[in-house]
Amino acid sequence: MAADILLTFITVVFALMVVFSKRTVVAAFSLLMTLLSIAMIYFQLGTVFLSAVQVLINAGAIAILFVFVMMLINLENFTNNREKNKTKLIIATFTVLVILGVLALVINNNIETLSLVNLADNSMKALFEKLFTTYYLPFEMATVLLLAAIVACVVIASHGKKAEEKQ
Amino acid sequence: MSIYYYLSIFLFCLGLLGTILKKDLISMLLCLELMMGGVALLFILFSKSTGFLDAQLMVVFTLIVSACEVAVGLSLIIALYRKKQTIYTDDIKIITE
Amino acid sequence: MYENYLALIPFFPLLAFLLNSFLIKNKLNNVQTGLITFMGLFTSFILVIMVALHVHQVGAIHVKLWEWMSYKQINFDIHFIMDELSVILCLMVTGIGSAIAFFSIGYMEHEEKVGKFFAFFALFAFSMLLLVVGENFLVLFMGWEGVGLSSYLLIGFWYEHTKNGDAAKKAFLANRVGDFGMVLGMIGYALIFNTVSFRDLQHPDLAIIAANKNLLIASSLLLVLGVAGKSAQIPLFIWLPDAMMGPTPVSALMHAATMVTAGIFLLCRVSNVIVHLSVVMDVIAWMGALTTLLAALIALTQTDIKKILAYSTVSQLGYMVMACGLGAFSTGMFHVFTHAFFKALLFLCAASVIYGCHHEQNIFKMGGLKKKMPVTYWTFLVGFLAIAGIPGFSGFFSKDEILAMAFTNPGNGIYLYTIGLISALLTAFYMMRMLVLVFIVPESHDVHDQHQHHVKEAKNHDHHEVHESPKVMTIPLIILAFCSFAAGYIGMPHIFGGHHYSRLIQNFLEKFVAPATGHTHLTEETEIIMMVVTTVLILCSMGAACYIYVVNDHVKMRDKLKAKFLKLWILSSNKFKVDELYEAIIIKPLYQVGNFLVNIVETHVVNGVVKLVTKSVDGSGHFLDDTKPERLEMGILYAVIGLTLVLTAVFNAFVF
Numbered sequence: 001m002a003a004d005i006l007l008t009f010i011t012v013v014f015a016l017m018v019v020f021s022k023r024t025v026v027a028a029f030s031l032l033m034t035l036l037s038i039a040m041i042y043f044q045l046g047t048v049f050l051s052a053v054q055v056l057i058n059a060g061a062i063a064i065l066f067v068f069v070m071m072l073i074n075l076e077n078f079t080n081n082r083e084k085n086k087t088k089l090i091i092a093t094f095t096v097l098v099i100l101g102v103l104a105l106v107i108n109n110n111i112e113t114l115s116l117v118n119l120a121d122n123s124m125k126a127l128f129e130k131l132f133t134t135y136y137l138p139f140e141m142a143t144v145l146l147l148a149a150i151v152a153c154v155v156i157a158s159h160g161k162k163a164e165e166k167q
Numbered sequence: 168m169s170i171y172y173y174l175s176i177f178l179f180c181l182g183l184l185g186t187i188l189k190k191d192l193i194s195m196l197l198c199l200e201l202m203m204g205g206v207a208l209l210f211i212l213f214s215k216s217t218g219f220l221d222a223q224l225m226v227v228f229t230l231i232v233s234a235c236e237v238a239v240g241l242s243l244i245i246a247l248y249r250k251k252q253t254i255y256t257d258d259i260k261i262i263t264e
Numbered sequence: 265m266y267e268n269y270l271a272l273i274p275f276f277p278l279l280a281f282l283l284n285s286f287l288i289k290n291k292l293n294n295v296q297t298g299l300i301t302f303m304g305l306f307t308s309f310i311l312v313i314m315v316a317l318h319v320h321q322v323g324a325i326h327v328k329l330w331e332w333m334s335y336k337q338i339n340f341d342i343h344f345i346m347d348e349l350s351v352i353l354c355l356m357v358t359g360i361g362s363a364i365a366f367f368s369i370g371y372m373e374h375e376e377k378v379g380k381f382f383a384f385f386a387l388f389a390f391s392m393l394l395l396v397v398g399e400n401f402l403v404l405f406m407g408w409e410g411v412g413l414s415s416y417l418l419i420g421f422w423y424e425h426t427k428n429g430d431a432a433k434k435a436f437l438a439n440r441v442g443d444f445g446m447v448l449g450m451i452g453y454a455l456i457f458n459t460v461s462f463r464d465l466q467h468p469d470l471a472i473i474a475a476n477k478n479l480l481i482a483s484s485l486l487l488v489l490g491v492a493g494k495s496a497q498i499p500l501f502i503w504l505p506d507a508m509m510g511p512t513p514v515s516a517l518m519h520a521a522t523m524v525t526a527g528i529f530l531l532c533r534v535s536n537v538i539v540h541l542s543v544v545m546d547v548i549a550w551m552g553a554l555t556t557l558l559a560a561l562i563a564l565t566q567t568d569i570k571k572i573l574a575y576s577t578v579s580q581l582g583y584m585v586m587a588c589g590l591g592a593f594s595t596g597m598f599h600v601f602t603h604a605f606f607k608a609l610l611f612l613c614a615a616s617v618i619y620g621c622h623h624e625q626n627i628f629k630m631g632g633l634k635k636k637m638p639v640t641y642w643t644f645l646v647g648f649l650a651i652a653g654i655p656g657f658s659g660f661f662s663k664d665e666i667l668a669m670a671f672t673n674p675g676n677g678i679y680l681y682t683i684g685l686i687s688a689l690l691t692a693f694y695m696m697r698m699l700v701l702v703f704i705v706p707e708s709h710d711v712h713d714q715h716q717h718h719v720k721e722a723k724n725h726d727h728h729e730v731h732e733s734p735k736v737m738t739i740p741l742i743i744l745a746f747c748s749f750a751a752g753y754i755g756m757p758h759i760f761g762g763h764h765y766s767r768l769i770q771n772f773l774e775k776f777v778a779p780a781t782g783h784t785h786l787t788e789e790t791e792i793i794m795m796v797v798t799t800v801l802i803l804c805s806m807g808a809a810c811y812i813y814v815v816n817d818h819v820k821m822r823d824k825l826k827a828k829f830l831k832l833w834i835l836s837s838n839k840f841k842v843d844e845l846y847e848a849i850i851i852k853p854l855y856q857v858g859n860f861l862v863n864i865v866e867t868h869v870v871n872g873v874v875k876l877v878t879k880s881v882d883g884s885g886h887f888l889d890d891t892k893p894e895r896l897e898m899g900i901l902y903a904v905i906g907l908t909l910v911l912t913a914v915f916n917a918f919v920f
Contacts, residue, residue, distance in 0.1 A: 008174045015178055018201055019185035024194055031197050034178075038204050041171065047211055050223055054207075057230050062200060062237050069241045070193060073248045092187040092901055095908050100180040102911050107172045114216050115169060127220055135224050142231045149235035153242040187901050195900075256897055 003044055011037045025070060032063040049124045171212055178205030191254045192244050196237065203233045266318045267327035269311045270346050273354065273397060276311075277389035280304030284383035298369035301382040305365050305389055309358035316351045324348065326399055326463070337458050345399035345463065349532055352597060353396045353525070356604045359747075360521045361389050363740040367612055368513040370736035371619055381421060381511065388414035392522050396529065401450045401460040404530070408446065408494065411523045412439040418518070419510035431506035438503040442493015445486040446530075452483025453534070468537050480537070484544040487534065488551070495527030496578050497585055498555045502843055504578055508570040512618060515570060516611030520577050521604035528584045528600055535593045546676070549589025553683040556582030558840065560690035564697075565837040568625050569614050572698050576651065577607060579687055583666055586680060592669040599662035605748035606650035606659055612741055613644040616733040617702060634703040639738045641703050646745040648699050650752075652692040653802055655795070658752030663688060664795055671794065688798065689805040696809035 014037060017030035035058045042051035107114065131139060178201060185198030207226045214222030248254055280301045319325060324347030331341040346354070365385065372378045391410025398404035413436075420432030454460050456476045457468065473480060491497065496504040507519050518524070531538070531548070538544050556579045563575035580603050587596035620637050621630055634641045650659040667688070670681040732738070812825070825833075835841070 004168060004170055008170055011174060012177065015181050015201060018197060019181055019188075024191065024197075027194055027197050031200055034201065035204055038208055041174075041208065042211060045171075045211060045215060047214070047223055050211060050226055053227060053230060057234055058200075058204070062234055065237060065241060066193065066197065069245065072245060073193075073254060088897070088901060089188065092184060092904070095901075095905050096180050096184045096187075098908050099183065099904075099911055100176065102908075102915050103176040103180075104173065106915050107176065111169055111172075114172060114212070127223060130220050131224055131227075135221075135228075138228055142228060145235055146231065149238050153238050156239070156246050157242040183904060187897060187904060190897065 007037060007041050007044060011041070025067075028063065028066045028070060031066070032059055035059040035063060049127060171208065175205045175209040175212065178202070178208065181205075190256055192247070192256065193241075193254060195256075196240050196244075200233070200237065203229065266315055266325055269315050270325060270344050270397065271327050271329060273308050273311050273315070273344075273358075274390050274393040276304040276307045277301075277386045277393060281383050281386035281390055284379055284386060295369055295373070297379040297382045298365065298372070301386045301389075302362060302365040302369065304386055305358055305362040308389075308393065309355075309362050312351075312354045312358050315346050316355060319346055319348065319351055328399075332402070338454055338460055340402050340460065341400070342403060343399035343461070344397040344403070346397060349529070349597070350396050352601055353522075353529055354393065356525075356601060357389065357392050357396060357522050360604055360608050360744070361392075361517060363743055364513050364517045364608065364612065367516075367615070367737050367740040368511075370734050371513055371615055372511065375511075381418070384414055384417045384421070385514075385517075388418065388518065388523070392526070395526055399462055401453065401462075404533070405446065405450065408490075408526060408530075409443065411518070411526060412436060412443065412494075415439070415507070415518055415523060418514040419507045421510055421514070425509075428509045431503075431509040435503040435507050438500045439493050442490045442500055442527075445489025445493065447490075449483045449485075449487030449490060452479060452486065453537075456480055456483065457537075462533050465534060466536055470540070473537065473540050477541075481541055481543055484534070484538050484541055485547065487530065488544065488548055491527035491531055491548075491585070492551065493527075494530075495524050495581050495585065496555075497527075497551050497582065498558070501555060501559070501578050502846065505571050505574045505839070508568070508574050512570065512611060512615035515574070516608045516615065519574065520607035520611050524577065524581055525584070525600045525604065528581070528588060528596055531585070531588045532593045532597055535588070539591060545589050545591060547589070549586050549676070549680055552582045552584070552586030552589055553680050554582070555579070556586065556687040557683050557690075560687045560694070561836055562839050563694045564690065565833055569617065569630075569698065569702065570611075570625060572694060573607070573610055573614060576610075576691065576695065579691060580607065580651070582687070583663065583684065586684065587666045587669060590666075590669050590673045590677070590680070592666070595662070595665045595669055599666060602650070602658035602662045602748070602751045605744055605751050606647045606657075609643060609647040609741065609744040609748050610651065612737075612744065613640050613647065616640045616737055616741065619733055619737070630702045632703070637732045639732060639741065643738075643741040643745040644699065644703070647748055648695050650748045651695055652806065653688055653798065655799055656749075658748050658750070660799075661752035664798060667798065668791060668794060685798065685801070689801055692802045693805045693809045696806045697813055700810065700813045 011034055014030045014034040018027050018034060021027045021030065035054065039051045039054040039059065042048075042054055182198045182200075182202030182205060185201065186195050189195050189198060207229055210222045210226045210229070214220060214226075244254060280303070283300055284297050315325070324345060326343060326345035326347075329342040329344065331339060333340050365382075368381070368385070372381055375381070388411060391407045391414055393407070395404050395407025395411060398407055416432045416436040416439075419435055420429045423429045423432070450460070453465075456479060457465065457472060459465070489499075493500045504519055504524070508515055538548075559575045559578035559582065563572050563579065566572045566575065580599070584596045584599050584603070587593070587599060616637065617630065617633065617640060618625060620633070620640070624630065646657070650657040653660045653663045667681055667684050670677050670684055673680065838844075
């Protein structure tokens with residue numbers, strides 16, 4: 001019980017820091033910590049493989065990518081002193097609270113059916129069996145997707161460089 | 168254990184709020200990632216509650232796609248920075264021009 | 265077989281209308297179009313005579329053409345009936361209509377667009393016949409509206425002059441007010457008696473009458489409003505004098521003989537019901553009496569030959585309505601019958617005079633026509649004697665009987681009798697005045713000067729002397745003169761009776777309408793004394809008119825009398841300012857309301873609403889537009905708002 005609450009608390013703290021910090025770098029690192037704590041939650045739930053995958057990809061690749069890009073565009077020079085739009089703030093908060101409320105109510109009503117059952121067969125073997133038989137096609141397509149994403153990034157990022165060099 | 172459900176939707180909504188309120192593109196992407204994390208957590212919880220393992224695989228694929236998306240998005244931001252020297256949405260009048 | 269004839273009776277004028285208006289356009293000259301209408305009317309006349317003889321032997325006949333609709337127990341169907349009441353009016357309409365059509369062929373010879381005139385004439389005849397043979401309120405109302413429309417079309421026949429158009433509008437509007445009352449009255453009757461058929465109303469259920477007394481009184485009073493509109497009684501008589509702007513044969517047909525009697529016809533149709541409602545009868549009687557008096561007073565000082573006849577018509581209509589109000593419906597119809605003949609005759613004589621004097625209508629400018637237009641003079645004399653009520657002529661019998669009924673009526677009878685008697689004297693006076701000034705008095709010198717002017721303007725007249733009208737116009741005059749003399753002999757009072765046909769009309773009519781009870785109270789001697797007294801008084805008033813206008817120089821006498829009774833003269837010659845009163849009370853406030861609506865309501869309220877809509881749309885567009893610099897974020901926000909809505913909509917099933 002305590003583990004649940006502790007992990008939840010940590011995640012919430014870091015998530016709030018992501019959204020409400022003034023400096024973007026702080027936000028990026030907070031995201032990193034959030035993802036790590038989510039990975040710890042996965043671990044606590046028993047899905048070990050996914051926890052590892054989360055650390056590797058999400059925390060290890062994505063968050064680091066964010067930090068690299070921030071270094072590239074020299075984020076420190078920017079100060080975020082734009083005027084706050086109060087109207088937008090109010091509307092947005094209200095809307096999001098409505099969504100939150102609806103979802104919370106949905107979960108609340110169905111909480112009995114959603115109570116967690118500990119799986120007997122929690123191993124990676126069963127998971128990979130599923131992956132390489134039923135979901136083989138998406139697996140391969142994910143590969144292709146990754147390749148396409150790499151190519152796209154290279155093209156987009158380098159295009160501007162060439163244009164600058166020509167001038 | 169069931170507190171994780173509330174956590175997941177909380178993360179989702181927090182990410183949504185951040186996406187709307189933040190003014191620079193990188194922060195928006197950060198909050199987008201937060202949303203994804205919350206959704207992934209929800210999927211895992213569903214997998215646990217119904218006993219199907221398929222949901223965990225969904226999470227894997229979601230993660231992969233999210234990684235691609237972040238990469239492409241960031242490269243776009245770099246390109247935009249090169250063109251306009253800014254990453255704030257206030258200064259970007261894409262549609263009107 | 266006679267049912268078929270009955271169904272065909274309104275058909276021939278309709279055929280004439282269609283031929284004249286649609287099928288043969290501009291291919292016939294004036295005489296031929298007139299002949300088509302005349303033939304249509306004359307054929308109907310022959311059919312009516314045949315059916316009338318049959319009805320006299322057998323009784324009422326009716327034919328149902330088709331059923332239009334039925335609501336609960338009320339059947340609305342196109343149903344013709346020829347009972348005793350319709351027979352009288354049909355004979356009048358078709359007979360006098362044919363005579364006038366024949367006359368108009370000559371009168372309208374030099375006019376333009378005569379085909380249109382005869383088409384409207386035929387339309388009027390068709391509508392009037394529908395009105396008369398209608399078996400239920402529905403067909404009667406169809407005819408009622410039709411004659412109103414034809415009246416409008418024919419009064420405004422020369423619509424190039426705005427005044428004629430205004431007169432036509434006035435007639436139609438006054439009629440409309442009456443129609444409003446009539447429709448509401450019809451609905452009331454339909455609701456109370458659960459039928460619109462007159463056959464059912466002939467013997468009404470007394471229990472129903474007693475049970476719905478107030479509603480029935482209200483409906484009957486509304487019907488009386490309709491009568492007032494169509495028959496030119498006190499509130500709504502203003503249209504009839506202005507209706508003289510139309511061609512004179514139109515005035516002869518409609519506003520003398522047939523259309524204006526439609527109101528009295530309606531009263532007779534519902535007579536069996538309203539006899540039991542004493543309030544309504546009193547209202548009708550007083551309305552008639554006051555109208556008689558008022559119109560007679562106004563006619564004293566009029567100078568236009570047609571206007572005098574118009575007010576005289578209003579006055580006589582008042583007599584008929586008064587008779588109906590006293591319960592003597594058959595007497596009222598008898599007066600309708602005789603009045604039709606002599607009034608049509610008088611109007612046609614006036615038309616002949618106008619034609620002969622080249623459209624001069626002021627009687628003070630005419631004179632001495634006795635020698636120049638003899639036939640017109642003698643026929644006019646017959647009509648004048650009839651209307652004045654000289655014994656031997658038809659008007660005497662009918663008018664005297666009305667006065668007798670008034671005298672014996674319990675209650676207000678005496679007052680009605682005196683009013684009727686005074687109006688009779690006034691009638692004799694102004695008709696004598698007209699006769700004298702038009703025919704007998706030597707020609708004034710203004711006439712010659714006028715003719716010099718007219719010669720240059722007249723297009724079609726070769727000779728600029730006053731001349732007698734052609735035979736095509738004088739023959740109908742002679743026929744009508746004979747009828748107006750003889751028509752009285754079929755309705756004579758009891759004391760002269762003994763002959764089988766002497767009370768023909770009254771007996772005939774009373775098979776339908778409620779019987780008149782007045783004559784049983786009257787002894788023989790009283791009746792003879794009344795007749796003698798009336799005749800003597802009438803002769804005295806005729807003598808007074810002669811004295812004023814013939815013996816002395818009428819110009820000097822006129823000025824002297826005018827000076828003496830100046831106030832009354834002004835009041836009378838301005839028609840008692842009735843038109844001005846209506847204008848001040850009704851028309852001006854309506855215009856003010858209209859102005860208010862246009863200037864204030866429309867510009868501010870209506871336009872304000874429209875402006876509000878446009879401004880709000882515009883403003884919201886601007887509001888959305890102002891968030892341009894943060895377009896991306898707003899886009900996200902909107903997407904999220906949409907998501908919220910979808911979520912709330914979809915997940916409601918799970919939540920609740």
